[in-house]
Amino acid sequence: MARRRRADATLDTELAELPPELRWREWVARVEAVIFAAPGPVDRELLGRVVGWGCSIELVIEDIRDALRERPYELVSVAGGWQLRTRARHAEAIHAAFGSAPAPVPLSEAGMLVLACIAYHQPVTRGALSEMIGKAVSRDTIAELRARDFIVAGPRSPQAGAPYTYVTTRAFLVHFGLDTLRDLPDIEALEDAGLLEAAQLHAGGFPSPAADDDDLGPEDGEDEEGG
Known part of the structure; x- marks a missing residue:
């Protein structure tokens, strides 16, 4: 064309x-x-x-x-x-x-873990993220990532209650020096960088791809954008 x-x-x-x-x-x-x-x-x-x-x-x-x-x-x-x-x-x-410019406030450990899960499994709901990680993903963690412009609300999930999903942004690609999501490192690279250990600490292993969300109930507070 x-x-x-x-x-x-x-x-x-x-x-x-x-x-x-x-x-x-x-x-x-x-x-x-x-x-x-x-x-x-x-x-x-x-x-x-x-x-x-x-x-x-x-x-x-x-x-x-x-x-x-x-x-x-x-x-x-x-x-x-x-x-x-x-x-x-x-x-x-x-x-x-x-000299050094003032260092930006780093993402919390929880924020980094949730961001990694969203990057690899988007679009994904907060409920699905909680299941991957093995503990509830707080609204504060989601708000932290949204404030950095790393994620935005994606399409609504087809599950009951139609909660919003989350997807990464262009600002996420720019910040991490990626051309497209295909440039995300593979599991071996994450392990070499020591990032896999953080996921293991919280979830007993690197989060596997999100399961079918149809068996999850409506997510509290996600009937509005960015819930």
Whole structure:
């Protein structure tokens, strides 16, 4: 299907008067400038506003990445878009130059566990999360994750009472440096990182995929969004 693009009427995106090589260089420069100026990941639709129909955004991204191979920053795929980020090996130098910003308040242990369960089993209800973990998931834990913009209410479950489910957000992908949910680490990686032990502590093993919710009763207080 042809890409739909919307451009500012004053911006010449086709650059038909330029020879092919100069046209391509201008497209690459525009894409890099937009990504550089953006406060977060830039998606394909936005980049399509500054280049012509004959421009392959994938090839532009490859060219930019090639040009940055020896630079202290790189172009990474995040949350379905692209973002410039400094390379991890320069973190010490950046810290020495600017010091440390105030560290964000870390998620509670319960919050991290519930977030992991939602990420792997979404859309999932609070009742199903409680069954996975082996103890009740409090509204405070859900509120903590919503306040960080890591989760939002998803579609209502077909079970009795039609409680809301929970799903992760684009902000979740950006925060954890993921392009899509397919980039979530597998069980072995979680174990290597020591995260599996936390789940075992609470649930006697890493939560298995949610069972059919039809045998669960209505969840108290989930008749409203985000319950």
